[in-house]
Amino acid sequence: MPNRNEIQFIQEIHDKIIDHLLNPDKVIVKPNSTPENIYRSNDLEIGDPIDLEDLKEIIDNYLASSIRTDSTNFYNQLFSGFSPMGYIGEMIATITNSSMYTFEMSPTATIIEKRLINKMSKLIGYKDGFGTFVNGGSNGNLVAMLSARHRISPISKTKGLFDQQQLVAFVSEESHYSFVKAGYQIGIGTDQVRKVPCDDTGHMDTKVLRFMIKTSLKNGQKPFFVAATAGTTVRGIFDPINEIADICDDFELWLHIDGSWGAPVIFSKKYKHLLDGSDRSDSFTWCCHKMMGIPLVCTAIILKDKQILEQINEVKGTEYLFHNNDNEFDLGRFSLQCGRKVDSLKLYLAWKYLGDIGYEKKIDNLFNLAKYAETKIHESSNLTMVSAVESLNICFRIEPSELEEGQWDILTAKVRESLIMDGDLMVNYATIKNKSCIRLVTVNFEQTYEDLDYFFYSLENTITKVLSTYN
Numbered sequence: 354m355p356n357r358n359e360i361q362f363i364q365e366i367h368d369k370i371i372d373h374l375l376n377p378d379k380v381i382v383k384p385n386s387t388p389e390n391i392y393r394s395n396d397l398e399i400g401d402p403i404d405l406e407d408l409k410e411i412i413d414n415y416l417a418s419s420i421r422t423d424s425t426n427f428y429n430q431l432f433s434g435f436s437p438m439g440y441i442g443e444m445i446a447t448i449t450n451s452s453m454y455t456f457e458m459s460p461t462a463t464i465i466e467k468r469l470i471n472k473m474s475k476l477i478g479y480k481d482g483f484g485t486f487v488n489g490g491s492n493g494n495l496v497a498m499l500s501a502r503h504r505i506s507p508i509s510k511t512k513g514l515f516d517q518q519q520l521v522a523f524v525s526e527e528s529h530y531s532f533v534k535a536g537y538q539i540g541i542g543t544d545q546v547r548k549v550p551c552d553d554t555g556h557m558d559t560k561v562l563r564f565m566i567k568t569s570l571k572n573g574q575k576p577f578f579v580a581a582t583a584g585t586t587v588r589g590i591f592d593p594i595n596e597i598a599d600i601c602d603d604f605e606l607w608l609h610i611d612g613s614w615g616a617p618v619i620f621s622k623k624y625k626h627l628l629d630g631s632d633r634s635d636s637f638t639w640c641c642h643k644m645m646g647i648p649l650v651c652t653a654i655i656l657k658d659k660q661i662l663e664q665i666n667e668v669k670g671t672e673y674l675f676h677n678n679d680n681e682f683d684l685g686r687f688s689l690q691c692g693r694k695v696d697s698l699k700l701y702l703a704w705k706y707l708g709d710i711g712y713e714k715k716i717d718n719l720f721n722l723a724k725y726a727e728t729k730i731h732e733s734s735n736l737t738m739v740s741a742v743e744s745l746n747i748c749f750r751i752e753p754s755e756l757e758e759g760q761w762d763i764l765t766a767k768v769r770e771s772l773i774m775d776g777d778l779m780v781n782y783a784t785i786k787n788k789s790c791i792r793l794v795t796v797n798f799e800q801t802y803e804d805l806d807y808f809f810y811s812l813e814n815t816i817t818k819v820l821s822t823y824n
Contacts (some may be wrong), residue, residue, distance in 0.1 A: 381776040386418040402725040425804045428780040434797035439648045439707045442699030453693040454685025478632025483659035490647040491531035491614030493638030493654035499536045501607035505577040520576040525557040527585045555590035578607045584615025589746030594630035608634045609808045617644040620712040656820045662687035722795040739790040762789040772815045
């Protein structure tokens, strides 16, 4: 047990955090945290012990230099906001500090995780699916590709991929880079993860997909995996799942849906059509720390075949941990990880608190905010949409008539850097079809139309300021 001074120290730090939450006007979203500033402000040497007062200074410096992702002025990533129930779940998981490998170690957490996986499976459309929580969407996509490899070549578990046909996977050119990494990690090689071109709207071109699969077969290769993206990282686009599923059926390929970003649209009666056909997939990645507002990390990989996780993870030499190898409640038997944090509790508490209807209302409101932002862009003489808004990603370019088209890309990047320099706003930028653009994401449950008004007011002022330097 911690001593009295340590407990009091915990209380002081906790009070400081609560003060930040109750006083949002004090928030600087992006402090001036250069490597030089951090080195200069902190004693980073490790070795000799220090007292609690010195430790408090380290914590103060850390908080002062951290990006405030909870702020409604933070639009930079595919996550934002603060979840009270998620925070409580995170604290309890840390205090109890158990691991998800056996029921003996995490009894209630095991039942909670199984119930959540079952609920998510049903929402996706799997009648008897199964899954596990993993360390982020990249890991979920890796498990999906590994599962597909096992189905097409179960002997590869023991014998490897030697002397076999070359396995080939297909993903959208706008899919997440984790698929290419997974190609290396599962042993097929990065060159065998083929990128299918997208149409002008950012959706996978299914005619080209079919052609690429046929070409691969003619070349003596073995296609085995196709990934549809439900909410691409830059544009927020949902690939046509049913069209891709038809192709996978024709060629008997594993269909994976990377719903790391867009899975929660499934709560919305208005927008769940974006996931039509999800029941036809074989696996589905779902990051709850994004559109559901849960603290990082909280991701599940769900599979239609409830046996395959055991098949790819079961090995000899685990008797010291799994005393009963037939125990369905020892979830470590179905996980790539051994020690695994209880990530399910924060999701469970938040989901119980909001319910399905609560999440539906919040998702619908986020979409409303995205449409409002798109309207603001259309009303501006300086801004042009680069891609139509399909979900919560608003991608636009700064194209003032005062400058020639060849200068717009450089201007967009300059305005973004100038905009975030003051620290009270943060937004990202990306490239779409060789055009630089601002990528604004409306994913904070507390964001309002007034927040967006402030963002675009600040943006227009910054454009004026940066343009003045061109004269």
